[in-house]
Amino acid sequence: MIGDMKIELSKAKKNKYAIPAFNAINPLMIKKYIEVANSLQAPIIISLAEAHLEYMELEEALYSYEHYASKTNVxxxxxxxxxxxxxxxxxxxxxxxxxxxxxGSMHDFDTNVKMTKEIIEYSQLKGIAVEAEIGHVGAGENYETDELTDSIYTSVEDAVEFVNQTNVNSLAVSIGTAHGHYKGIPKLNFNRLNDINKSVDIPLVLHGGSSSGDDNLRKTIEFGISKINVFTDVVTSINKQMDCGKDYFTVLDQINLGIENCLKHYIDLFGTRKWSEIND
Known part of the structure; x- marks a missing residue:
């Protein structure tokens, strides 16, 4: 089914699970993501990054999403x-x-607020959910855009002021994760996350979930994270399965198996199947 971000993140926040957001760069990935979500009876978010529009257009993603999502009951x-x-x-x-x-996280605070408010005002009549980021989740080694940037931790004061000024629906915070690959497992600032969670009353989002450590990710959910973004680990899982010496159909099966393995791991890790329990 076509899901409502505001409703589903509110359920996740209330019931202490997270909904995974898996990036897709072609319609075949969208199809497989939805098949896995339906088989596990767990909601998911399919993300298309602006940086990946060279691989899949907005229209292409929307048509594929609407076609396959309409066939599910999650x-x-x-x-x-x-x-x-x-x-x-x-x-x-x-x-x-x-x-x-x-x-707008790479801009100064006031510019970020201005950009976010413009989008929220523009989207209000359509009922669109809007996410923004305060602080900045940087890009690590071998990030898919080849752009290496440092993370800037989110301060509690900035998070509160940002939410008050924008009325944004969900907020991505920076507590020590990064996009791309890590050298080792990152050390996350759970105290900062806990303080932010106690200070703002909207769902919080964690970017850079891939390889951040299962224990770390479980703990972020305990401290208020309701949406976790994963992409690098999907690609890594696909690469582990692939044998490019095989024919096209075998390679396609291997790609799908890599996707399935990764999605199952994170859906189980995030407790996303709690959705079925609360919606029986």
Whole structure:
């Protein structure tokens, strides 16, 4: 079914589980993601990052999503991830994306607020969920955009002020994760996350979930994270399965197996199947 981001993140926050957001770069990934979610009876978020529009257009993602999601009985949500330009975010809204992220985290606080407020005002009549980021989740080694940036921790004061000024629906926070690969397992600032969670009353989002450590990720959910983004580990899982000396259909089966293994791991880890229990 076509899911509602606001409703599903509210359920996740209340019931202490997280919904995984898996990035897709082609329709075949969207199809497989939805098949796995349906088989496990767990909601998922399918994300298309603005940085990946060279691989899959907004329209292409939307058509594939609507076609396959309509065949399931679990909430599937399409989300524009890391929309860094106002024009692209508005285009996604106009096309019918049910959820978007406006990422002004690389700008100063006031500019970030201004960008976020513009998107929230633009999306209000359409009922679109809007995510923003305060602080900045940096990019680590071998990040898919080849852009290496440092993380900037989210301060409690900035998070509170940002939410008060923008009325954003969900907030991505920076507590020590990074996009891409790590050297070892990151050390996360759970005290900071706990303080933010106690200070704002909206669902919190963690970017850079891949290989952040299962124990770490479980603990972030305990401290208020309701949505966790995963992409690098999906690609890594696919690569582990692939034998490019095989024929096309065998390779396709291997890709699907890699996707399935990764998604099952994180859906179980995040407790996402609690959705079925509370919706019986």
């Amino acid at each position: 909430p599937i949500i399409l989300h524009l991830d890391h929309g860094q330009s106002i024009e692209v975010v508005k285009q996604a809204i106009n096309l019918g994306f049910p959820s978007v992220m406006i990422d």
